[in-house]
Amino acid sequence: MNHHDVADLLAELRRTAPLVQCITNSVVTGFTANTLLALGAAPAMVDNLEEATVFAGVADALLINVGTISPAAAETMVATAQAAGQAGTPWVLDPVAVGGLPLRDRVAAELVPLRPCVVRGNASEVMSLAGADGGGRGVDSTAGTDAALESAHALRSRTGGAVAVSGPVDHIVGDTVRTVSNGTPMMTKVTGVGCALGAITAAFAACAPPADAAFAATAVWTIAAELAVERSSGPGSFAVELLDALHGIGPDQLARLRS
Amino acid sequence: MNHHDVADLLAELRRTAPLVQCITNSVVTGFTANTLLALGAAPAMVDNLEEATVFAGVADALLINVGTISPAAAETMVATAQAAGQAGTPWVLDPVAVGGLPLRDRVAAELVPLRPCVVRGNASEVMSLAGADGGGRGVDSTAGTDAALESAHALRSRTGGAVAVSGPVDHIVGDTVRTVSNGTPMMTKVTGVGCALGAITAAFAACAPPADAAFAATAVWTIAAELAVERSSGPGSFAVELLDALHGIGPDQLARLRS
Amino acid sequence: MNHHDVADLLAELRRTAPLVQCITNSVVTGFTANTLLALGAAPAMVDNLEEATVFAGVADALLINVGTISPAAAETMVATAQAAGQAGTPWVLDPVAVGGLPLRDRVAAELVPLRPCVVRGNASEVMSLAGADGGGRGVDSTAGTDAALESAHALRSRTGGAVAVSGPVDHIVGDTVRTVSNGTPMMTKVTGVGCALGAITAAFAACAPPADAAFAATAVWTIAAELAVERSSGPGSFAVELLDALHGIGPDQLARLRS
Numbered sequence: 019m020n021h022h023d024v025a026d027l028l029a030e031l032r033r034t035a036p037l038v039q040c041i042t043n044s045v046v047t048g049f050t051a052n053t054l055l056a057l058g059a060a061p062a063m064v065d066n067l068e069e070a071t072v073f074a075g076v077a078d079a080l081l082i083n084v085g086t087i088s089p090a091a092a093e094t095m096v097a098t099a100q101a102a103g104q105a106g107t108p109w110v111l112d113p114v115a116v117g118g119l120p121l122r123d124r125v126a127a128e129l130v131p132l133r134p135c136v137v138r139g140n141a142s143e144v145m146s147l148a149g150a151d152g153g154g155r156g157v158d159s160t161a162g163t164d165a166a167l168e169s170a171h172a173l174r175s176r177t178g179g180a181v182a183v184s185g186p187v188d189h190i191v192g193d194t195v196r197t198v199s200n201g202t203p204m205m206t207k208v209t210g211v212g213c214a215l216g217a218i219t220a221a222f223a224a225c226a227p228p229a230d231a232a233f234a235a236t237a238v239w240t241i242a243a244e245l246a247v248e249r250s251s252g253p254g255s256f257a258v259e260l261l262d263a264l265h266g267i268g269p270d271q272l273a274r275l276r277s
Numbered sequence: 278m279n280h281h282d283v284a285d286l287l288a289e290l291r292r293t294a295p296l297v298q299c300i301t302n303s304v305v306t307g308f309t310a311n312t313l314l315a316l317g318a319a320p321a322m323v324d325n326l327e328e329a330t331v332f333a334g335v336a337d338a339l340l341i342n343v344g345t346i347s348p349a350a351a352e353t354m355v356a357t358a359q360a361a362g363q364a365g366t367p368w369v370l371d372p373v374a375v376g377g378l379p380l381r382d383r384v385a386a387e388l389v390p391l392r393p394c395v396v397r398g399n400a401s402e403v404m405s406l407a408g409a410d411g412g413g414r415g416v417d418s419t420a421g422t423d424a425a426l427e428s429a430h431a432l433r434s435r436t437g438g439a440v441a442v443s444g445p446v447d448h449i450v451g452d453t454v455r456t457v458s459n460g461t462p463m464m465t466k467v468t469g470v471g472c473a474l475g476a477i478t479a480a481f482a483a484c485a486p487p488a489d490a491a492f493a494a495t496a497v498w499t500i501a502a503e504l505a506v507e508r509s510s511g512p513g514s515f516a517v518e519l520l521d522a523l524h525g526i527g528p529d530q531l532a533r534l535r536s
Numbered sequence: 537m538n539h540h541d542v543a544d545l546l547a548e549l550r551r552t553a554p555l556v557q558c559i560t561n562s563v564v565t566g567f568t569a570n571t572l573l574a575l576g577a578a579p580a581m582v583d584n585l586e587e588a589t590v591f592a593g594v595a596d597a598l599l600i601n602v603g604t605i606s607p608a609a610a611e612t613m614v615a616t617a618q619a620a621g622q623a624g625t626p627w628v629l630d631p632v633a634v635g636g637l638p639l640r641d642r643v644a645a646e647l648v649p650l651r652p653c654v655v656r657g658n659a660s661e662v663m664s665l666a667g668a669d670g671g672g673r674g675v676d677s678t679a680g681t682d683a684a685l686e687s688a689h690a691l692r693s694r695t696g697g698a699v700a701v702s703g704p705v706d707h708i709v710g711d712t713v714r715t716v717s718n719g720t721p722m723m724t725k726v727t728g729v730g731c732a733l734g735a736i737t738a739a740f741a742a743c744a745p746p747a748d749a750a751f752a753a754t755a756v757w758t759i760a761a762e763l764a765v766e767r768s769s770g771p772g773s774f775a776v777e778l779l780d781a782l783h784g785i786g787p788d789q790l791a792r793l794r795s
Contacts, residue, residue, distance in 0.1 A: 045569050086581055258516075265513070
């Protein structure tokens, strides 16, 4: 998959404006919705049990992010993932901070067998989810990306989809392992940048097979970040420029892809 | 009501700095509070059952927005609307995504008889709330604004207040139907722009009769949006410029009103 | 404590990147996390009962902010403050809008004996928390800062820590009373600026005794605000510039300290 393929998928996404249901954490709801809008998708943050299970049959894709979980949210996540599975709606799992926090660890373990089409996390989250010891410290990853590839393969054998390991170099593990080397360290200085990538991945999953969706999402988002950091003077302006860059990105910018 | 009247009402709002209680959705709480502050009002996001019902007697106006409802939030919304009614506190209902999502549909149906002074929504939301089939798709409206006017009149006959139908042209249905033609499509590319209009409407409702409040709020917000889009280069910077423009708006800018 | 001392503490904070757990209100979660990241700390918004009590033993500091409390959140706050106390994790209490709102008043009264190392609030909040009548009106303070000093001393006698009273002039009450005269009225036009100061205070509390932490946090934040307002044209751009300024602040900028 090269930058022309990514541009074609992005054009298809914008043409169809997929409706992306998000059950995500309370820190990033606004930024996630704005990211999906800037991308060209239609966000719907429907996250109560009764409506979420109905909506999973209407949405074109679903994101489940366990960042600020509660017992009620956990029940909704599992039921909605089941509803998505029954409806054939592709869904993405973002196992934020899994690894040593009991509630999210249990819920994530319940969600994996429900077969998310993509799991997107940092190295320690992917390792923890796969049962290895990732040594997570909040939402920052302390394990090297490469060390997580074995865990990603193990996880993928259980979901049948793709696993995207975010880091300085992103690895997308599908039938093959693809890498994306774009991005900027500033992405770690704004909350929700990783969570937003999960949402972008879900939007692409409405238009493409799992590994292609994860690759295109990672390419688009990390290239937008490179463009944004060139125009910003700190994390505040970076977050603003990131949305502008995502909104304006097209084939010319995507030629920056380093895979 | 012309642009001089709007400017007078805005001056009155800023002089009195109404305390606006918001029970709104989790995606837009921050942006809504920042909008009210930029306008010159005082936001108070008091939304637990025990405190919200007390606070409805202290606040100058109340917003209820069902965007991310839960069973507990639903109970709070109904009880707080009742408390506002008993205290004579004007309140605004924003029926986000009503039409096909069971929990919010039931709650919105309970809220209408409690007589919100203004209902503000897009065409499909207003049609669904009035019992017509609006064909909602998430928070985007798929029905034309004009087609919703009949529903707005029907709804108004039940609330005794005004109904504001947002769209490319906004219609405010009171004793007469007024229109506002300002705005920019970029308003649909930032989450919470419609929700913030609900909050602005509540702030004006503390200072003016329902239809005047809805008209002034729509004028101020859509003109601020026109000013903002001229200074922005995408949805990220638009959201920032929108708050700056709202904060700085005055009689000169309001002369852009196209009604 | 002079501006060189503040610069040294800031350098120490950035070197250690303390993990700051936040149980805060739903309006400001994203802005709070972004503030901590811009400062150089690591935010973790772990706020469910089961995980929060575990995490309080892992985190370097904890913030509890009662801005949008619920019965479930109240239970979590008390249990997590107890867990922090047992683990020796310093924690900061931000009693948002305490004074006349029943649930938060009760919870704040339960939290004070659990000995927060710093209480940070505006004058009316501090007075209400100490049992005096502060006449709160939402989150804005209606009492003069000076009038709250007596309450701050009373409160401090119960917590054994420091009390920071925010206002046009900030007062930090420890063994002595120190003042910070930096800042800008624009800080009151963006939601969460005060709440973010609570989080910054918690980050410094991981590196310094309570009164020094509160002083350094206030100095850094109010000076960043002065820098930001010079580069902004309204509250929208101010919030963006504030994060950029905080991220870039160093010894040269801290020389603006007026204490």
